[in-house]
Amino acid sequence: MHIVIMGCGRVGSSLARSLERRGHTVAIIDQNVEAFRRLGPEFDGQTVKGVGFDREVLIESGIEEAGAFAAVSNGDNSNILAARVVRETFDVHNVVARIYDPGRAEVYERLGIPTVATVRWTADQVLRRLLPAGSEPQWRDPSGSVRLMEVHADRSWVGRTVEQIEAATGAKVPFVFRLGTGMVPKRGTHFQDGDLLYAAVADARLAEVEAILAAKPKES
Structure with a gap:
């Protein structure tokens, strides 16, 4: 790039x-x-x-x-x-x-x-x-099998709920960085333009999760 x-x-x-x-x-x-x-x-x-x-x-x-x-x-x-x-x-x-x-x-x-x-x-x-993908982890567990990553989502995900994002990726989103402040998403919290998602991801699935969020969401 x-x-x-x-x-x-x-x-x-x-x-x-x-x-x-x-x-x-x-x-x-x-x-x-x-x-x-x-x-x-x-x-x-x-x-x-x-x-x-x-x-x-x-x-x-x-x-x-x-x-x-x-x-x-x-x-x-x-x-x-x-x-x-x-x-x-x-x-x-x-x-x-x-x-x-x-x-x-x-x-x-x-x-x-x-x-x-x-x-x-x-x-x-x-x-x-x-960098939209492959950045350094914010945290990694001692075994190296799970990491907390800042992941970038395509703008087409704007308006989807965090629950929908978790269901689509299989990853957990413990918090979102919005308007200069971290927030723990509640039930029904929507992903907004400018949000940064922090996802807990199994190391082996990192590329898969990044690829899902880099593309447009699939219609259910």
Whole structure:
């Protein structure tokens, strides 16, 4: 998958190297060309000088072929503007924005843009939001047979209940991350646009569960 990153600071450069090690192609945007030194000599991706909400800069970075976008510059407004341009102009739905002000996070989550506030920031959290499948487990039991995973569901699952999702996948959903807050689903809780599902999955069935949720639900 091709992934575009705006911001080549410590987080952006670390994220770019991690994604490249996982076999993805990466383009990283920054206004300061000196920032690209953080990537190191082994980085094989593309570097683009400019701002991540400029249409021409985004096209140069390959956004039209991208499967994901991360805005991790040092400005909240720039990050959100870039994330919205990418979603609304280039129809890339898998975006995440870094937010310094946690108070703004809920507003942006309502716009369908997953955010990560610096108070709980790690590059791993962005990776889990960018990569639709195969991300690192949140928890694994000592025997290695069961894991708790953040799994991404196709938007066509929006409106289905968590119970329906559990029935379709055979996995348990102990909690959902919604609008910046974790919640334990109740009977009749519906999956909403922007929700992140956390599923307890047998290790041997992980690929199967991810494949089910990546496709449109089968009509019963």
